[in-house]
Amino acid sequence: MPVAPATADTWRLWIDGTAAPNPGRIGLGVVLESPDGQRHENAVRATEGCNNVAELQALLHGLSLALDAGARAIAIYSDSDFVVRHVGGDGHTDVAPLEALVRRARTAMAAFAVATLHWIPRHRNGAADRLARQAIGLAPKPALRPVSRKRRR
Structure with a gap:
């Protein structure tokens, strides 16, 4: 996967x-x-599976939407260490369904x-978390409270 700095035509996902x-x-x-700041939100109920399958399917769905919208350069953001490591090539799994989704994601990114x-x-x-939870009827997670940096004495 080519790594380059974001440009004026980079989409964000x-x-x-x-x-x-x-x-x-x-x-x-x-x-x-889109590069001009237009945001498109999408919540989808998918088949059953585990969190890692859900994260990989979200990546595949987002890449498909980006291609359909005409994106040629894309910066993808995920809070899934599994997705980032495995799709990025730094991880390995022996779980066949997950490995198949990882390969599909790499192929989709190569487009x-x-x-x-x-x-x-x-x-x-x-x-993105709010939309994923909304897709299966879950309430949004409560906002995280800021961590105080004050020292305890």
Whole structure:
């Protein structure tokens, strides 16, 4: 996967998937932002599976939406360490269904002239998380409270 800095024509994609229970019903959350700042939100109920399947399916769904919208350069943001490591080539799984989804995701990313995959902390992926939970009828998670940096004495 080519790694290059974001340019004026780079689309941005935030993805999240959830399974409830785990494994269970799967919800996918996708936020696609065009270079001019237009945001498209998508919540999809998918088949059953585990959280890692949900995260990979969210990536595949988001990449499909981006291609359909005409994106050629894309920066992808996920709070899933599994997705970032495995699709990025730093992880390995012997679970056949997961390996098949990882291969599909790599193939889908190769359709872009530039595709970068970035891990972000969960609190920076709130919109995609909200959509994934909404897709299977779950309420949004409560907002994280800021951590105080004051020293205790």
